[in-house]
Amino acid sequence: MNGGPSGFHNAPVTKTIVIATALFTIPFGIRGNSSKLGLAYQDIFEKLRIWRLISSIFAFSSTPELIFGLCLLYYFRVFERQIGSNKYAVFVTFSVLVPLLFEILALGYLKDYLDKLTPGPYSLIFASFVPFFFDIPISSRFRIITVHLSNKSLIYLAGLQLLFSSGKQSLVPGLCGVLAGCFYRFNTFGIRRCKFPDALASIFSRMTWPSSSSSTQNSSSDGNVERIPSYSSHQRDVNQQEETVPMLPQPSEASLTTLMSMGFDRNSAMQALLLTRDDLNAATNLLLEAQSH
Template structure:
């Protein structure tokens, strides 16, 4: 299972976040501050330095955590493609702030010396993303290994589990706080799912990426003014005959519509994918990246 087209097509915000996370991890690692990152009980009632706050949001404290974390961030770019870069930026900000507040509350309530320094890194964003991953991304294939049943989503769950259990309580607590933040976003508290950044702010961040990203964002905005754009791209990219295909099941069409695609494009993609919902999702994502 993959997150759609390779690379960061229509995912400039994810690209910036991944690069920033890698750079901050390397910089803090070189300076020997990796082990001092992360929120602690003393930070709540003492002076919380700006460098430590930034590091706790972006920088992982070890190379294995960096590898698993960047892999998950890269995979979850599929959500930016579904809801758009503007709304995904709101999702990132909401996840980071809310998970941080939950961490502060947990440290203040627990007062547990074994978790006096939580793991640093974008745990809030990563584990908040598991909520839409669990609810919105369908399972397309299942298989058995030594009698144990797995699906094509199992590898993402295993990577998340490895990150969650990397330092026991110190990593489990930030992960749980991220899941709670993702749940609140899913519940649309304060109508957060409708929130957007002003266009000036969105255009500023778009200029931080390469010209090809700006071009793809412009095409995405143009797609909003032409409802049949995605449909035409599906037809152009996969010009096979539809007359001999079996009509897609209504529940499969509804699943793709719930992921943000229009109904007609979803139906045509399912026809071309022979009703394989995962392949149809990739077809739609590829059509958006043109």
């Protein structure tokens, strides 16, 4: 599946989270202390080890979980591009703190059955599956033997692998994340209207090293850094391509219908599909990003 343009263009918050997750996980894994990172009943209700709260948010307990987790975090950067870094930072904060409260309550009420939770940004990852389910369209379907799949199936399979990687110890954080994602989706407490101040959101771009592909792009006034060129410039690029390359692959009617059902006019949908060579996901991302300018 395509999550939009490669790299962390216009996604500094995601980039910071990915780097922090890797930096927290690798040192503990090398020392063989990864099994001690999870949030446990004793850490919260008896010994009050606050540092366990931080490690439980960022550090995975195993290499396979780290690989699957980072791949999913990297893919879900598309949501930061859609809503902007200011609002995405609110989504991240909400998707970490609310599930953390639920996890503490679960440890307190289920202490006889659940004494520890697996560490890692499970809550953020599985909260992101809610907008993934509702907002990312299916662009293709296929069948393997008798099983019907779509272009979104690989992401779901990676999520299931991560969700059940440690049994009930990973299932609880994952479900808490889904619950938080639903709260955000349905605008509980008006959370979707909130956004981080521009100055605070720009900190994320300074915390991560610049990439060569984004160094020439400027921050926009709404706090989103590393924005891609505006859609109007893409339209001019398409016109130039039409002059130099007379035969471009024509967008399928099904892709046009899907984009138009999302509220985009036919001409904009046609231009986006021409630019992305009939890649429905990439065209959707392009139109949503242009709409946010």
